[in-house]
Amino acid sequence: MALELTGKHLIAGEWKASATTFRSEPSSGEPRDFSVGTPELVDEAVKAAEEAFWSYGYSSRDERAAFLETVADEIEARGEAITEIGSGETGLPAARLQGERGRTTGQLRLFARHIREGAYLDRRHDAAMPDRQPAPRPDIRLIQRPIGPVAVFGASNFPLAFSTAGGDTAAALAAGCPVVVKGHGAHPGTGEIVAQAIAAAVKKHGLHPGVFSLVQGGKRDVGEALVTHPLIKAVGFTGSLAGGRALFDLCARRPEPIPFFGELGSVNPMFLMPEALKARAAAIGKGWAGSLTMGAGQFCTNPGIAILIEGEGAEAFVSAAVEAAKDVSRQAMLTDGIAHAYRKGADRVASTEGVRPLIGEANDSRHASPYLFETTGEAFARDETLAEEVFGPLGIVVKVKDVAEMERLARGFDGQLTVTLHMDAGDTDAAARLMPILERKAGRILANGFPTGVEVCDAMVHGGPYPASTNFGATSVGTLSIRRFLRPVCYQAIPADLLPADLK
Incomplete structure (x- = not known):
């Protein structure tokens, strides 16, 4: 046609x-x-x-x-x-x-x-x-x-x-x-x-x-x-x-x-339960990086925060996520304004006390490459700006001491579109303690998946408590x-x- x-x-x-x-600002081709x-x-x-x-x-x-x-x-x-x-x-x-x-x-x-x-x-x-x-x-x-x-x-x-x-x-x-x-x-x-x-x-x-x-x-x-x-x-x-x-x-x-x-807005936190982390930390880390960087991270369900217990499993998760993110080519963002806001958000996170950069480099006017950061549960709880959305392929790994600290962080989140649990059978009791908190925080709760990709069907909820x-x-x-x-x-x-x- x-x-x-x-x-x-x-x-x-x-x-x-x-x-x-007004004149359009296309990523390629002539403006109209x-x-x-x-x-x-x-x-x-x-x-x-x-x-x-x-x-x-x-x-x-x-x-x-x-x-x-x-x-x-x-x-x-x-x-x-x-x-x-x-x-x-x-x-x-x-x-x-x-x-x-x-x-x-x-x-x-x-x-x-x-x-x-x-x-x-x-x-x-x-x-x-x-x-x-x-x-x-x-x-x-x-x-x-x-x-x-x-x-x-x-x-x-x-x-x-x-x-x-x-x-x-x-x-x-x-x-x-x-x-x-x-x-x-x-x-x-x-x-x-x-x-x-x-x-x-x-x-x-x-x-x-x-x-x-x-x-x-x-x-x-x-x-x-x-x-x-x-x-x-x-x-x-x-x-x-x-x-x-x-x-x-x-x-x-x-x-x-x-x-x-x-x-x-939503940062869509993921909670990695102990047994799942022990069994498949690397696979989850790789999957997280893929979800985080999909479409230059320009999804409202982008899982921007991963919360997990410190230790060998956490290190395996971080290593796999970093390696996977390194393989992601720079991607065009939707507008110059969005790209500028992404760079500004990355700078804000990088300058926050207690935050350590894992991967990331300066981006030009319209293209973005991934940023990954790492921090502790104490630092994350201390600075509420770390829980603010950065629209783009930016992720923060939050290492906590135990499930109890995980629960405390969960209580501190504002409303979300999604919350994800990565869990195995041995995590059921710990996950059950989190569920009442997560139900009050999000419109959609996932297990062992990634929230990018919203199924259009009768039972879907794409919403949540404010500011989601x-x-x-x-x-x-x-x-x-x-x-x-x-x-x-x-x-x-x-x-x-x-x-x-x-x-x-």
Whole structure:
């Protein structure tokens, strides 16, 4: 399929330019000019989304499912163009983008299946009891209903799976909510091609064009205009702690506060239990280095901290991790800004008292090589900045004296997306002591694996206590994510002809 970039915004079915442009900063290839978003364009897109809600929000589950499946088809039809443009913009290899595209379309189809089945509606019915004493009970029914237009912010590190047609957009559309996406400046061309796919699906199904809009670029005023618009009813965000917290605060200060579903940051600690360390320290160390450096470490589930008991096993783990990391070639990072922040983070860790460098060298403007550091449990507990995320292939080995010190460190962590246990059968009792702590710290607990690679399925949780996310009761991956954009409505003694079709 021959495709061309317009460099424009998609506002309710129309490609619109704005007075000013910004130039993309690709990892390779020629930069392109794209229109800069404005609060006025945001207002136009959101008002169109509200108009679309009066039809799309009341469409059938089958209609929405078919629409999601068509979006997936249209994305796949543009697969080669998406890979070419995305690879140039982000520096991600073609295989990674092809896999991410499959994840994105698979997610759309999973959500289509899920809403057709209908269990997500959580339908409940208490039949009338007119003869009950001392007072009769009316007929009472409950169902989940869509909330209205949703704002979605594209993510820098996932140009497909967490951006224009990614998890937040797919979940909102599945729920029956129109979406306005604020595209990420790191991959505007990729965002436009995916928006073209969604627009084609909207047209094929005869939907109101306001069901989806894409606003490109723009400064802070564009994001603020989107989250504070009175017609927006929820926000989905994946990004930095500072940026996400600023938007979260704006949502809370609105005259009508709205939920902000933000995924903000996580160091995803691993705990290596004694018997596992004794039996397979080198294998775990090698695996950790592979997970840590995958995709230049630009994953929100990157396992940045490994906690283990000092001794021979710890030394074998460190040696294997260092050797494996040495074999990792320098990799392009997504943007110059991310590369700069990575270097700054590495410098911060290196200058912390009690930290010893294991491997690492200076990086140029856009490329990154791994950094590994080592410290003690006492030093780690003493300086809370060591538990802050450094976005990139940087890992810290924390050596503790015993399982009791491991437990104390576990209690000190902030909320995480994931926590990993490496354990053998002889570690069960020690791991059982950790489990109640870990359950309070993370949305996903793994055993004998690595957290990079988030399965898209019904049971997945991709979220956790703050600052991993701003809403610990939600997930941004998996079918449960649809529930973020629904609210329960109770119908008491309502005539059957007035009930929603899914309650009849």
